[in-house]
Amino acid sequence: MSAPSVTKAARDDTARPSGPRRREITTGFVVTRIAVLGVAAALLLYALPPLVADESWPAVVVVCLATAAIAALYLTRRFVPAKYLIPGTVFLLAFQVFPVLYTMSTALTNFGDGHRGGKQEAIAAIETASLRQVPGSPEYALTAALKGDELVFLLVDTKTKQVQAGTEEGLSPVDGAKLSLTGKVLEAPGYTVLTTAQAAARGKEITGLAVPTSGGAIKANGLSRAVESRAALAYDASCDCIQGEGGPWRADESRGYFVNDKGEHLAQGWQVNVGLANFTRVVTDPTISGHFLAVFAWNLVFATGSVLSTFALGMAVALALHHPRMRGTKIYRIVIVLPYAMPAFAMLLVWRDMFNRDFGLINSLTGLNLDWLGEPTTARMAVLLVNLWLGFPYMFLVTTGALQAIPREMTEAAGIDGASPWQAFRRVTLPLLLVALAPLLISSFAFNFNNFNAIQLTTGGGPFDVDNTQVGKTDLLITYTFRLAFGTGSAQFGFAAAISVFIFALVATISAIGFRMTRKQEEVYR
Amino acid sequence: MKLALRHVFVLVVCAFALFPIVFVVSAALNPLGTLASSDLIPDGASLDNVAKLLSSEAYPFGRWFLNSIGVALAASFTSLLLSLLAAYAFSRMRFKGRRTGLMSLLLIQMFPQFLAIVTIFMIFTRVTELYPAFGFDSVSGLMILYMGGALGASTWLMKGFLDTVPKELDESATVDGATHAQIFWRIILPLVTPILAVTGLLAFIGYMNEFILASVFLRDPEAKTLAVGMFGMLSGDARNTNFGMFAVGTLITAIPTVGVFMWLQKYIVSGLTAGAVKG
Secondary structure, three states: OHHHHHHHHHHHHHHOOOOOOOOOOOHHHHHHHHHHHHHHHHHHHHHHHHHHHOOOHHHHHHHHHHHHHHHHHHHOOOOHHHHHHHHHHHHHHHHHHHHHHHHHHHOOEOOEOOEOOOHHHHHHHHHHHOEEEOOOOOEEEEEEEEEOOEEEEEEEEOOOOOEEEEOOOOEEEOOOOEEOOOOOEEEOOOOEEOOHHHHHHOHHHHHHOEEEOOOOEEEEOOOOEEEEEEEOEEEEOOOOEEEEOOOOEEEEOOOOEEEOOOOOEOOOOOOOEOOOHHHHHHHHOHHHHHHHHHHHHHHHHHHHHHHHHHHHHHHHHHHHHOOOOOOOHHHHHHHHHHHHHOOHHHHHHHHHHHOOOOOOHHHHHHOOOOOHHHOHHHHHHHHHHHHHHHHHHHHHHHHHHHHHOOOHHHHHHHHHOOOOHHHHHHHHHHHHHHHHHHHHHHHHHHHHHOOHHHHHOOOOOOOEEOOEEEEEOOOOHHHHHHHHHHOOOOOOHHHHHHHHHHHHHHHHHHHHHHHHHHHHHHHHHO | OHHHHHHHHHHHHHHHHHHHHHHHHHHHHOOOOOOOOOOOOOOOOOOHHHHHHHHOOOOOHHHHHHHHHHHHHHHHHHHHHHHHHHHHHHHHOOOOOHHHHHHHHHHHHHOOHHHHHHHHHHHHHHHHHHOHHHOOOOHHHHHHHHHOOHHHHHHHHHHHHHHHOOHHHHHHHHHOOOOHHHHHHHHHHHHHHHHHHHHHHHHHHHHHHOOHHHHHHOOOHHHOOHHHHHHHHOOOOHHHHOHHHHHHHHHHHHHHHHHHHHHHHHHHHHHHHHHHHHO
């Protein structure tokens, strides 16, 4: 009797194929809706105040709209697929898609050390850096004090012992102050003198306070001394240049520097758009393009070599164990999977130290005294060997899995037909394995192409030439990029971003070719 | 005869696989605790290195361990859930933009997140100013950063698994009046749990080993993860003297993963290939 009712229900279901269906409102429905509103409100309460305090109004609008849209999505009964896609997509957009797009736009700028902020910040930094003590001006003993809530410098002229109060408005005389033997102010009517500890806590305010005078400004020099100084360089808005020593320095908006007639520039610049200059620099600048090509070539060798060697060894072991009369396969399998289960980052460092010239195990076992990671050839062989050790268990596992899916009858049939074991492997087993494993091999290639850890934790990109510490002999593009951005030299974020974009393009192209090839192959063997 | 050759070959490979691990074990037991004195077979055995590591003030190993386990557990759990949700939609529902979505995920998968490291650094400089709780030196910030790569990493794999679950199951549930959410939580999720365990383990290992993002993100000793912290243990002059402690740390880090690996080994083989053949 139940069958007819089921078909009836199914028919009812298909009778109203689209559009929101009216359902009774259950407790679960109400509870989830309340939870959605609660989470949305909590998010807004957490995210908005800092943005408002910072007055980033576009961000406020984006956050409000996004929260409202998401809340609305979960309140309605429509757009079911979106409900499942949104949670991951939010993170994907915020921390992957947005950074990638941002990288592309940063690649068009000269952002980096010396070009971090805007022009105004650069001017302020230049003027502050050029402060010199005004010749013949008095020196002051400094006591930090408060007038109400405002920070005040109580300044005692070291020669005349005259006491003045300095604020952002200027200097004013102070009467009736008591001085200590060292010339500091002990107390003064109307002021609260800060103790050394209190003053130290306000260190930033104290260094930031400049008391204007006719010849320049009085600034603190430490916590107990102050001197009158004047900026040797000053911005002049009428000519958009910096006047003073070695100048005039004219603003060069295309480079983001102040440049003088001799072609020199001030150290501090600002961030400007440089168009495609970073990209053309990779190709045209001979000091970079040569390295870039060398790094790229080694990068290809490393990725291809890693995939081929790990696959060859992993497959060989899997084939060796894949025999009906083979004993102890369980134990073997456990041992061989061990390298995959050990923490890779730590084992990379262990390998690095095994190759160490002075203390390393390899030299002490073999009796050699080779600087394995110090010579280009041995260093490259060493990183390939280390990567083989790390990677072959994975290939062993996947090949084992794929082998189990190939019927034994196929190789047996080949044998009956007179094929040698090698022919059977070459013509039957390997092609079938490749069809199953090609996608994994391609993603393994993409992974190894950017295998940052394998290089950074072993050779660190080295060995380096004496005259060039920016590019090492085992550098991959990604470790090279990392050094440009975060290395010991000056950070070149814009240029590093341009190289990242190059890597994006390279990996995408290579993978696209790979996928196209596997698709063809599958058609062949199907 | 041929069988003997197979054994010899596999034994050689086993020796290759074990050799660095034996070295780590012997370095961990080495009473002197330096790299120079470490050998394949230690001169003596002591637990000095263990005591030294656990009581060290310069290297808060216990703290790093908790940070790492915390980040890796939270990140692998959340990323599995996020990608399973998306995979459910891709596998079971037909909607506009489904193909485009799947294709763009495949494309995004090609771009590892850390390639955008420069701008991630810039973005989080700003986040640190606004929300210190999720800024640099916070494990929670690192965790949500990892979530950016969640969909790209395993949605395709999950979709492969879900496609193998017969559609008739959810159809009959729909007929019985189940909502899409009930089908997901009560029918699909229990059915794919074994495969989730394997994918989760692999994700867990991946997050435990993640170095590049963490090293830019975590500077404060107390906030570091094992990968970043233990890297610092071997830097500069400390490289020789700390090696014994480092070896102990490596072994302690390995215990949970190796254990679970042994336990799930049977599923791992099928788990790795099941999704791949579909992809």
